[in-house]
Amino acid sequence: MIMTTRTTSKLDSFPARALWCAFPAALAVFAFAGCSDKNNAQAEAKKTPPAIPVLVAQAVEKRMPLRLHAIGNVETVASVAVKARVDGQIIRAFVRDGQDVAKGALLFQLDPKPYESQLAQAAANLAQTQAQLEYLRGQEERYQELLAQNFVSKEGYAQVASNYHSAEAGVNAAAAAVESARVNLAYTTIRAPIGGRAGKVLLSEGNLVKGNDSVALVVINQISPIYVSFAVPEQHLPDIRANKAKAPMAVEAEIEKGKMVPGKLAFADNTVDASTGTIRLRGLFPNEDKQLWPGQYVDTWITLRDEDNALVVPAQAVQTGPNGPYAYVVKEDSSTEMRPIAVRRTDGEEAVIESGLKAGETVVTDGASRLLPGSRVSVKSAEKTS
Secondary structure (H helix, E strand, O other): OOOOOOOOOHHHOHHHHHHHHHHHHHHHHHHHHHHHHHHHHHHHHHHOOOOEEEEEEEOEEEEEEEEEEEEEEEEEEEEEEEOOOOOEEEEEEOOOOOOEEOOOOEEEEEOOHHHHHHHHHHHHHHHHHHHHHHHHHHHHHHHHHHHHOOOOOHHHHHHHHHHHHHHHHHHHHHHHHHHHHHHHHHHOEEEOOOOEEEOOOOOOOOOEEOOOOOOOOEEEEEEEEEEEEEEEEHHHHHHHHHHHHHOOOEEEEEEEOOEEEEEEEEEEEEEEEOOOOEEEEEEEEOOOOOOOOOOOEEEEEEEEEEEEEEEEEEHHHOEEEOOEEEEEEEOOOOEEEEEEOEEEEEEOOEEEEEEOOOOOOEEEEEOHHHOOOOOEEEEOOHHHHO
């Protein structure tokens, strides 16, 4: 009979078996605790939203010009429709369409031959009357001597003296005719009465023209200097009159976005337009580079005066809501406050604040559409937020 022997191990004891049974439970507890901490951290992270990147600027006090904006219309200082002053045929045109011409520049040449012959005829008539005058002058002198010796009657002398004075008048008339013929001959050469830009040449070589005809040969517009005409509300008239009397008032015209052309106020109308309640003004611009063009509409500003200690923020910081304008103010803890504000006026890219902000406060200029009151923000550079 075979006997089987069983060796009793220490692990078979009760304490050992209890320890092995408790070990998996401890592992489960530790694993549950680790998962719980991780979930709590994630939940806490979800409760704190990330900071919103924005651009900011500070409200500052500075000297700001008080300017009025209006839509201006560019007008020429002078415009001349060039016409012929005598009849004739155009034998040569020196001007081209759209050409810049100086004052006195040669534009057209009419056929001078008819007027040269008229001048020659007038000069011959003058010479004839001058010769007649010399003869009558000598006769008058002789008759004056004979009258002194009582060899001729007073009536005879009076007749000779009358002929002499009539010849003098004839010489003056002949001289005037010569001058008229000379002027008409000069009119065959047509020159620019002003400097400026020529329009389309309406009559070319070979055409017959009439003196003072209704059709112009060409129209010349002076565009340097040039006017910009605009209107402002009549309530600003006292300021305009007072400041204009002290010094020339600055006027600016914007020919394209951000590009201003400087000028000065040259004229204020003597009547307020009763239908619109505005006063018509006119600014004078050197326009040496010819950026302003007749008939063009431009944004125009006139500076009334400078305002000291104006509270200014970028215009982008001003938002508009159902209750009016507002701005987001960034606090020291990087949270935001939606602040109602009153805007006095906007000048280009800057807004002058009447109330609601203080100098030194930080306002959001870009990214406000993503904010709510109390949102946390982080200030980023323009390159990162663009």
